[in-house]
Amino acid sequence: MSEKVSRRRYVKYAAxxxxxxxxxxxxxxxxxxxxxxxxxxxxxxIGVLAPMATYQGSVQRDAAALAIEEVxxxxxxxxxxxxMVVGDDKLDADTGxxxxxxxxxxxxxxxxxxxxxxxVMTAEMxxxxxxxxxxLADASxxxxxxxxxxxxxxxxxxxxxxxxxGATFAFDLIDMLDMLRTNGxxxxxxxxxxxxxxxxxxxxxxxxxMLKEKNVEVVKNxxxxxxxxxxxxxxxxxxxxxxxxxxxxLAISGTGDVLAKHWATLxxxxxxxxxxxxxxxxxxxxxxxGACNYYIFxxxxxxxxxxxxxxxxxxxxxxxxxxxxxxPEAHQGYGAxxxxxxxxxxxxxxxxxxxxxxxxxxxxxKYLEKIANLxxxxxxxxxxxxxxxxxxxxxxxxxxxxxxxxxxxxxxWIDGKQCLIWPKERANAEMKLxxxxx
Amino acid sequence: xxxxxxxxxxxxxGATLSGIYSLIAAGFTLIFGVSRIMNxxxxxxxxxxxxxxxxxxxxxxxxxxxxxxxxxxxVGLLAAIVYKGIMSPVRTQEVMVIIVTLAFALILEQLILxxxxxxxxxxxxxxxxxxxxxxxxxxxxxxxxxxxALTALILLWILIGKTRLGREITAASQDVEAATLLGxxxxxxxxxxxxxxxxxxxxxxxxxxxxxxxxxxxxLKSLIFAFAIVILGGLGSVKGSVIxxxxxxxxxxxxxxxxxxxxxxxxxxxxxxxxxxxxxTGLFGVKEL
Numbered sequence: 001m002s003e004k005v006s007r008r009r010y011v012k013y014a015a016x017x018x019x020x021x022x023x024x025x026x027x028x029x030x031x032x033x034x035x036x037x038x039x040x041x042x043x044x045x046i047g048v049l050a051p052m053a054t055y056q057g058s059v060q061r062d063a064a065a066l067a068i069e070e071v072x073x074x075x076x077x078x079x080x081x082x083x084m085v086v087g088d089d090k091l092d093a094d095t096g097x098x099x100x101x102x103x104x105x106x107x108x109x110x111x112x113x114x115x116x117x118x119x120v121m122t123a124e125m126x127x128x129x130x131x132x133x134x135x136l137a138d139a140s141x142x143x144x145x146x147x148x149x150x151x152x153x154x155x156x157x158x159x160x161x162x163x164x165x166g167a168t169f170a171f172d173l174i175d176m177l178d179m180l181r182t183n184g185x186x187x188x189x190x191x192x193x194x195x196x197x198x199x200x201x202x203x204x205x206x207x208x209x210m211l212k213e214k215n216v217e218v219v220k221n222x223x224x225x226x227x228x229x230x231x232x233x234x235x236x237x238x239x240x241x242x243x244x245x246x247x248x249x250l251a252i253s254g255t256g257d258v259l260a261k262h263w264a265t266l267x268x269x270x271x272x273x274x275x276x277x278x279x280x281x282x283x284x285x286x287x288x289x290g291a292c293n294y295y296i297f298x299x300x301x302x303x304x305x306x307x308x309x310x311x312x313x314x315x316x317x318x319x320x321x322x323x324x325x326x327x328p329e330a331h332q333g334y335g336a337x338x339x340x341x342x343x344x345x346x347x348x349x350x351x352x353x354x355x356x357x358x359x360x361x362x363x364x365x366k367y368l369e370k371i372a373n374l375x376x377x378x379x380x381x382x383x384x385x386x387x388x389x390x391x392x393x394x395x396x397x398x399x400x401x402x403x404x405x406x407x408x409x410x411x412x413w414i415d416g417k418q419c420l421i422w423p424k425e426r427a428n429a430e431m432k433l434x435x436x437x438x
Numbered sequence: 439x440x441x442x443x444x445x446x447x448x449x450x451x452g453a454t455l456s457g458i459y460s461l462i463a464a465g466f467t468l469i470f471g472v473s474r475i476m477n478x479x480x481x482x483x484x485x486x487x488x489x490x491x492x493x494x495x496x497x498x499x500x501x502x503x504x505x506x507x508x509x510x511x512x513v514g515l516l517a518a519i520v521y522k523g524i525m526s527p528v529r530t531q532e533v534m535v536i537i538v539t540l541a542f543a544l545i546l547e548q549l550i551l552x553x554x555x556x557x558x559x560x561x562x563x564x565x566x567x568x569x570x571x572x573x574x575x576x577x578x579x580x581x582x583x584x585x586x587a588l589t590a591l592i593l594l595w596i597l598i599g600k601t602r603l604g605r606e607i608t609a610a611s612q613d614v615e616a617a618t619l620l621g622x623x624x625x626x627x628x629x630x631x632x633x634x635x636x637x638x639x640x641x642x643x644x645x646x647x648x649x650x651x652x653x654x655x656x657x658l659k660s661l662i663f664a665f666a667i668v669i670l671g672g673l674g675s676v677k678g679s680v681i682x683x684x685x686x687x688x689x690x691x692x693x694x695x696x697x698x699x700x701x702x703x704x705x706x707x708x709x710x711x712x713x714x715x716x717x718x719t720g721l722f723g724v725k726e727l
Contacts, residue, residue, distance in 0.1 A: 054556055196700050224699045227659065229650040230455070233447055233695050236575060240443075257558050258651045265577045266568060281557070287651075289562050 041359065044077045044347075046340060047109030049087040049099055049124070050138070055281065055329040056116045060138070061086050063333035064113060066316075066323055067340035077344050078351055078358065085109055091116070093123035100124050104131045110359050113161070113339035115139045116332065118199055122147075129154045132361045134368070136339035138162035138332050140169075140251075140300070142202045142395065145387070149394035156365050159386055159397045161342065162335025163301040164408060166199050167393075168401040169275050170206035172298045172408040173247065176273060177216060179410055179422040180245070180296075183431055185271070187245055189219045191238035192274075193231075193259070194249040196223040203249055203275075219243050229255050231262040239268040248274040257288045264291035267436040271296065275408070280331055285416050292413045294434040296421070301331030302382040302406035307420035307428040313381035338380040345371055345378065374400055382406045446572035448692050454580040454649060456687025457587030461642035462660060463667040463679040464594060465635035471674035472611040473628040475525055476532060478540040480639055481661030482547065483513050487640025488652035489550055492559050502564045510640040517636030521629055529628075547657040558651030561644065583645045590641055591680060594634070598676070607631055611674075670710050672723025682721060686710070 048064045050057035061084075068082045076082050085107040087099030103109040111134045115121045118141035125147060128135045134157045137144070142165050148155040180187050190211070194200045211218060219241040222234055238246045246263070250256055256278025263272045273296035278284060280299060284292050305327055308314040316337055321327045328334065346367040350358035357363060369388065372378045377385035377400065385400040399406055403423070410422035412431060419429035466480045490509035494500055500508070520542060528534040565582040568575045598604040610617040610627045618624050643652060643660075667686050671678025686706050693702040714720065 053551055222699055225703070227653075227655065228699055230451070230691070230694050230699065230702075232577070232580075233451055233691070234699070236447065237695075254556070254653070255558060255651060257560060261560060261651070262577075265563075265579070266575055268575065278557070283557070287557060287560060289560060 041080060044080050044082045044359070045085055045107060045109045046082060046343070047085050047087060047100075047103035047107065047112040048114050048336065049089055049096065049103060049112055050114035050332070051091040051116055051120075052086070052088040053090070054116065055283075056138075056332045057088070057114070059328050059330045059333040060114050060336035062324055063316075063320065063328060063336040064340055066320055067337045070319075071340060071344060077347055082340075087114075089114075089117075089120050089124075091120060093120050096120040096124045097127050100127045100133075101131070104133050109133065111136065111339075111343050111364065113137070113336050115162070118143070125155060125158055128157055133157060134343070134361050134364050135159070136161040136335075136342065138335055140164075140166040141199055142167050142393075142398075145391070145395040145398040148389070148396040149391065152389050152396065156389070156397070157361055159368060160399045161339050161384065162332050162399070164399050164401045164406055165395065166202045167206050169203045169249070169298060169300075169408055170210060171401065172410065173203075173207060173249075173274060174210045174214065175422065176296065176298060176410045177211075177214065177245070179431070180271070180273065183433075185244060185433070187216060189217050189241070189243045190245045190247045191219050191234075191241060191243035191270075192221045192247045192249060193234060194221065194223055195252040196225050197252045199251065200249050207249075224250075224253055226252055226254060228253055229258045231255075231259045232266060235263055235266050235268060235270070239270050243270055245271045245273050248272070248276045250275065251277040254278070257284065257292075260284075260288045260292040260295055263295075264288075264293070267434075269437050271434070271437055273297070275300075279413065280418075282327060282329060282418070285413060290416070293415065294412065294432060294437075296410065296412045296431070298408040299331070299411045299418070299420075300408055301334055302409065303331055303334050304409055304411045304418050304420040304428075306417055307409075307426060309382055309426070310379050312379065316381050334381040338382065338384055341380050342368065342372060342378060342384060369397075374405075377405055443573050444695060446574040448688065448695050450571060450574065450576050450580065451695075452688040452691035453584050453684075454687075455691060456684040457584045458642050458646050458649070459663065459667055459687050460680045460683035461587055461590060461638045461645070462664045463671065463683045464591060464676050465638035465642075466664045467668045467671065467674055467676055467679040468594075468635045468638075469631055470668070471676065472607055472631045473529065474532070475529060475628070475632075476536050476539075477525070477632070477635070478536050478661060479517075479520060479543040479546070480539075480635070480664060481657045481659070482543040483517055483636040483639040484643040484646070484660045484664075485550065485652055485654065485656045486513050486516070486546065487643030488561065488647035489554060489559065489643075490640075491561065491644045492647070492652075495562065502562055506641070506644045509644060510637050513640035514633045514637045518629055518633050521632040525632070526625065526628075543657050543661065547654050550654040550657070554654070556654060558653040559647060560651040561648040564648060580649060583649055586641070586645060590638060594638070594676070597634070603630065666707065666710050668720075670713060670720055672720030675720070675722040678720055678722030 048061045050060045052058055068084050071082050087103045089096030089099055113136045115138040118139040121139040136159050177187050256276040275298050279297040317327050346364050347358045350363050350367045355363050372384050372386050374385050377383040383405050385405050387395045387398050389396045409420050411418055412421045414432050421427050421431045462484050469475050469477045487510055490512055491505045494505040524538045563579055565578045567578040606622050607627050610624050614624055667682045668679050671682035689706045690702045693705045
C-alpha cells in the first residue's frame with residue numbers, strides 16, 4: 001500500500017514539475033519574443049562600427065555624425081529623428097563581431113556603416129548575415145562581394161560604399177604607368193615593394209598580366225612584413241636593377257612615411273609611384289617633413305581633397321572643416337557620409353513605393369539595388385553605383401569602378417598639397433618630377 | 439665589384455641598426471647586471487625618447503639637438519620615479535617586477551596611441567646629405583647616428599670603468615651586502631643605474647626615429663629585440679650586449695640585402711635560438727653556481 005502511495009506521489013510531483021518547467025519555458029519564450037519585437041518606431045538608429053583609435057575609424061564616426069545632424073535638421077528620415085550609435089572593433093575580428101551584435105541587438109541599429117580591415121569585415125559579415133542588418137561598408141578585399149555572389153540570400157545585406165575593391169588598384173596603377181609614359185617617362189622596369197598580405201594577391205592577379213601586356217618588366221617583387229622600415233637597401237637595389245619606378249602596393253605595413261623619407265634622402269633617379277595608404281592621409285606631408293614631395297599615388301575612395309568630384313563633396317569638406325576644425329582625415333569619411341544619405345534615399349523610395357515596412361532590411365536591400373545601379377548612379381560625395389547580383393567577376397554589391405562612378409584617381413604630393421594629376425580632364429595640377437630624376 | 443658593393447651596403451647599413459640596438463640592449467642589461475631588475479618598461483623608455491623629442495620640437499619649437507637632450511633627461515627622470523614608486527618596493531620579487539614594469543609599458547603604449555595615434559613619427563633630419571662609400575650611397579644621417587651611438591657607449595664604458603661612481607656601481611652589482619657594509623647607498627646606486635640605462639634607451643629611440651620612424655607598437659617590439667639580444671650576449675654583460683647587438687644588426691641587414699626583407703627577423707631569431715642551444719648562458723654570460 002505504501003509503495004503505491006509513494007509512486008502516486010512521485011507521479012504527482014513529477015507532473016507538477018513538468019507543468020512548472022513548461023510554464024517557465026513558455027513564459028521565457030513569450031518574454032524573448034516580446035523583447036525581439038521592435039517597439040513602435042520613434043527613431044532611426046544608424047550604427048558606425050570601425051577602429052576608433054585610428055583616423056580611418058574616427059573619421060567615419062565624425063562624418064556620419066555630420067550627415068545625421070544635417071538629416072535631422074531637415075526632418076529626419078520619414079519624419080523620424082536619426083540617432084547614431086558607435087562601436088569600436090579595435091581592428092580585431094572577435095571584438096568587431098561582438099560590437100556588431102551589440103549595436104544591432106542592444107542599441108537596435110537599423111543599418112550599419114564602417115569597417116576598415118578586410119579580415120575583420122570577413123568575420124563581421126557572418127554576424128551581419130545572421131542578424132539580417134544592412135551594412136554599407138569599407139575594406140578592400142574581393143572576398144566580400146564573392147561571399148554575396150556565392151550565397152546571395154545570406155550575404156545580400158552587405159554593400160561596399162567607401163572605396164573600390166583592391167583588384168581595381170591594378171587598373172589604376174596601369175593607368176598611372178600610362179600617364180608616366182605620356183609625360184615622357186620611359187617606364188619599362190618596375191620594382192615592386194608590397195605588403196606580405198593576402199589583399200595584395202587580388203591586385204597582382206590583375207596587375208601582372210597587364211604589366212606584361214604593356215612590356216613592363218618587374219625586376220623584383222619584394223614582400224615586406226608589417227612594421228618594416230629598412231627601405232634604403234631596397235631603393236638602392238631598385239636603382240641598381242635599372243627600375244625607373246618603385247611601385248609600392250602597401251596598406252598594412254604602416255611605414256609608408258619611412259619609405260618616402262628614405263627615397264627623398266637618397267635622391268636616386270627612380271620614381272616612387274604606386275598604392276600606399278599612408279600617402280592618402282592629409283597629415284602625411286607633416287609626418288614625413290615634406291619628404292613625400294613628388295610621391296605619386298592612387299587615391300582610394302575616389303576623392304582627392306583639392307579636387308572634389310561633386311558639389312556635394314565640396315560642401316561636405318567645407319562643413320566638416322567648419323565643424324571639426326580640419327578636413328576629413330581619411331577617405332573613409334566620404335563613405336560614411338554617403339552611407340547615411342544613401343540609406344535615407346533607399347528608405348524614402350521604399351515608403352514612396354508603398355512598402356509595408358520601408359526600414360525592413362530586405363526591403364532596404366531591394367531599394368539600394370534599385371536606386372544605386374550602373375545605369376543611374378547616385379551623386380553624393382562621389383557617384384555611387386553597386387554592381388548587381390550575378391556580376392561576372394563575382395563583385396556583387398561592390399562599388400562600381402569607372403570614370404562615371406568611383407576610381408582610384410592618380411594623385412601626387414606637390415609642395416604640401418595632394419593634387420589630382422590624372423586623368424587630364426579631372427586634374428587640378430600638372431605632374432611634377434623630382435629634380436633628381438633625369 | 440657588385441659583391442663589393444653588396445658588402446659595403448651590409449657593412450654600413452648594418453652598423454647603424456646595430457648601434458641603435460646596442461644602446462637599448464646595453465641599458466637593459468646594465469639594470470639587470472647591477473640590480474637584478476628585469477625592467478620590462480625599457481621598450482617604453484625607448485619609444486618615449488622619440489615621442490617626447492618630437493613633442494618638444496613641434497610644441498616648443500626648439501632645435502632637434504636640444505629637444506633630444508631634454509627628452510632623454512625627462513625620460514631618465516620618469517624612469518627614476520618609476521623605480522622609486524613601482525620597482526623598488528618589489529625589487530626582491532622578480533616576477534612582480536616583470537608584471538609591474540610590463541603593465542607600466544602597456545599603459546604607456548595606450549597613452550601614446552591615444553595622444554599621438556597609431557601612425558609613425560619621424561625626427562626632422564639633424565644631418566642632411568648623402569655621401570658615397572665604395573660606390574654605395576649612404577645618407578650622412580646614418581653615419582651621424584652611428585657616431586652618436588658609439589660615443590654614448592664609449593662614455594658608458596668610461597663611466598663604469600674609470601669613475602668612482604662606476605666603481606661603486608660595480609661593487610653593488612658584485613655583492614649588495616658587502617657594498618652596504620662599506621657604507622655605499624645601494625638604493626641610490628640602483629636608482630642611478632636605472633636613470634643611466636633609461637637615458638641610453640631614450641637616446642636609442644630618438645636616433646631610431648631619426649633614421650626610421652617611431653610608433654607605439656615599438657614599445658613591445660623593441661623590448662623583445664632588446665631582450666633577445668641581451669640573452670644572446672649573456673644576461674648582465676654589457677660587453678656581451680654590445681657585441682650581440684652588432685651580430686643581430688648585421689644578420690638582419692645581410693638577410694634583407696641577400697635574401698629578402700620578409701626573412702630577416704625570422705632568421706635573426708632562429709640564429710639567436712641556435713646559439714643559445716649551444717651556449718645557454720649566452721656568448722659572455724656566466725653559469726650560475
